[in-house]
């Protein structure tokens with residue numbers, strides 16, 4: 001009898017877990033209330049971030065915290081009503097971002113990140129030439145307004161190169177103008193991370209991986225993961241086509257994972273960082289050659305198949321609160337000053353939620369108090385990057401193989 005698993009969540013993480021389990025002979029069913037890749041994996045920046053060896057910390061400088069507290073920046077927006085519920089996880093996030101703890105946590109983050117390009121390439125090549133063509137070797141650029149902000153970033157980049165082989169080149173104003181001739185602003189410094197892949201359509205990549213899984217015998221079903229129940233020694237869910245049972249279950253519900261696991265007594269301090277996007281055409285013959293994050297502007301501009309994708313920073317809000325895209329409204333005029341953007345291509349912005357844990361590391365492994373249940377969630381700013389690496393690691397653990405990195409830092413019971 002093949003081993004069987006129900007995977008809850010058809011985002012980049014769940015689909016990647018499915019592929020790696022299928023490779024090991026598992027009978028796999030992926031359940032989602034929507035089609036694959038329609039959660040956070042749909043509308044992100046599309047970067048496969050080989051450079052992101054250091055995770056995104058909570059700001060530690062009082063000046064910066066006070067700036068965000070005013071709730072008027074483009075980088076961070078919050079719903080005041082959500083703050084009481086977020087206070088504890090954010091305090092732990094702040095605590096974990098202190099230099100010594102951050103250093104230790106970064107090691108475990110980097111251990112996964114350094115594998116991201118090979119792991120994506122392997123899946124994309126198996127998925128076929130159209131999928132592989134979505135992975136563009138463009139890298140991405142961060143622009144700096146002055147030497148004071150550039151210097152520490154350069155020092156960190158040099159560390160990333162020395163310790164983890166991260167590739168980059170430092171650009172001055174002339175170098176930046178040569179690389180991006182249609183940018184209307186000048187910046188004295190930029191870092192061009194040269195390793196990352198820029199995916200021209202993140203949703204299409206998840207769909208290509210999902211199609212590959214279906215070709216290899218994996219099944220997909222619509223349904224609500226909240227129907228999960230114990231069934232003998234295994235697990236059962238209700239799909240649109242009726243109940244399905246399996247010996248094991250994988251919770252890959254992104255920002256919604258804790259809502260399910262807490263019903264079974266496991267309540268990780270998962271919180272969301274929401275983000276928005278809209279697409280724009282470029283007027284005349286203007287072209288954006290690379291994804292660009294302008295540090296002073298606090299948003300990203302990504303050249304995508306659908307147009308230039310303007311993606312915003314972080315919004316703290318309740319998971320089910322209606323969208324409040326004020327950061328997009330603040331960013332759009334600044335983006336127009338940077339590039340000759342045409343009309344927005346969507347009337348309503350897209351919104352997604354980065355699933356975050358206070359120590360900046362995902363949960364990958366068995367879930368406490370839930371025999372036969374495994375977690376793969378909490379990948380924060382790099383879930384699109386880390387889906388395939390996570391899929392491989394979790395499948396190795398489930399199949400009893402030697403994991404390719406030590407798994408202790410991602411243990412679900414660490415909170």
Ligand SMILES: Cc1cc2nc3c(=O)[nH]c(=O)nc-3n(C[C@H](O)[C@H](O)[C@H](O)COP(=O)(O)OP(=O)(O)OC[C@H]3O[C@@H](n4cnc5c(N)ncnc54)[C@H](O)[C@@H]3O)c2cc1C
Pocket residue numbers: 008009010011012013014031032033034035036037038039040041042043044045046047048049223224225226252253254255256273274275276277311312352353354355376377378379380381382383384385386
């Ligand atoms: C603006 C923005 C930009 C980003 N840019 C990048 C980037 O450039 N690179 C990068 O690596 N990462 C980026 N990220 C982060 C990345 O998108 C996420 O970390 C990643 O998509 C998480 O993948 P996931 O599979 O865990 O979750 P999701 O993609 O959210 O998948 C979870 C799935 O669970 C399903 N689900 C939830 N509840 C239920 C339920 N009750 N029943 C059934 N199904 C359910 C959802 O429908 C969804 O399909 C960005 C995120 C945002 C918001």
